[in-house]
Structures are given as C-alpha cells and as structure tokens.
Amino acid sequence: MSEQKTPPKADTERATEFECHAPEAQKVFLAGSFNEWNPEATPMDKTNNGKWTAKLKLEPGHYEFKFVVDGDWCCEANCHASGECPQCVPNDFGTMNRVCEVA
Numbered sequence: 001m002s003e004q005k006t007p008p009k010a011d012t013e014r015a016t017e018f019e020c021h022a023p024e025a026q027k028v029f030l031a032g033s034f035n036e037w038n039p040e041a042t043p044m045d046k047t048n049n050g051k052w053t054a055k056l057k058l059e060p061g062h063y064e065f066k067f068v069v070d071g072d073w074c075c076e077a078n079c080h081a082s083g084e085c086p087q088c089v090p091n092d093f094g095t096m097n098r099v100c101e102v103a
Contacts, residue, residue, distance in 0.1 A: 012059055013057035013059055014057065014059075014102050014103070015055055016055065016056050016057070016058045016100065016102055017053060017054070018030050018044070018053065018054045018056070018100070019051050020044065020051065020052045020053075020067045020077060021050060021051050021052075021076065021077060022050065022051075022052055022067070022069050022077035023050025024050075025046075025069045025070050025077065027043070027069075027070055028043075028044040028046070028052040028067055028070075028077075029042055029044060029068040030043075030054045030056075030065060030067060030068075031065065031066055031067075031068055032063055032064055032065025032066065032100075033063050033064050033065065034056060034058055034063050039068045039073070040068075042054055042056065044067075052067075058102045060103055061101075062100075062101055063099070063101075064089065064091070064097040064098065064100075065098050066097055066098060067098075075087070075088050075096050075097070075098045076098075087099060
C-alpha cells in the first residue's frame with residue numbers, strides 16, 4: 001500500500017512593502033493585524049532619504065496597521081488624521097488605522 005502525501009500548498013503570499021517618512025525618528029516599527037499589533041515585532045529600516053521601510057510576505061486580504069515612531073502610534077509621522085484620509089479607517093480606540101489591501 002503506498003502512502004499518500006499532501007501536495008505542497010500553493011504559495012499565495014505577496015511581497016508587500018510598507019513605507020513611513022520620518023527623517024528625525026530614531027526607531028520605527030510596523031504593527032498591524034498581520035503581526036497581532038505587536039509594537040516591536042516588525043522593525044523598519046531607515047533609508048538615506050528619511051524613509052523607513054519594511055517588506056512582509058502577506059496572504060491576499062485586508063490588513064490594518066500603524067507605525068510606531070519613537071514609541072508613538074500613528075498612521076504616518078506627524079499625521080493627525082481625523083477621518084478625511086482615504087488610506088485610513090476608524091478603529092475601536094477613536095483613532096485611525098492605515099489600510100492595506102493585498103491582491
């Protein structure tokens with residue numbers, strides 16, 4: 001009798017890049033629904049032009065996230081969105097979250 005093997009799962013993850021402009025920041029992290037909102041799980045790398053970047057492999061879907069810039073949670077450094085930002089949605093804490101759609 002031969003043993004049946006499960007075929008490998010199709011790779012559906014997509015490389016997704018996140019970017020935050022915070023030239024004066026010392027540390028920036030990415031926190032969101034993809035890492036259980038852990039403010040230290042995903043450190044971002046600073047580029048020469050003052051932007052911070054992080055690349056994640058994500059399954060297709062809807063994700064919400066924030067940047068943690070030197071300990072402060074924000075949609076973008078120096079952003080105080082109040083519902084008019086097309087890239088943001090309200091959250092349960094009365095503030096805004098950024099949105100990322102992975103196709």
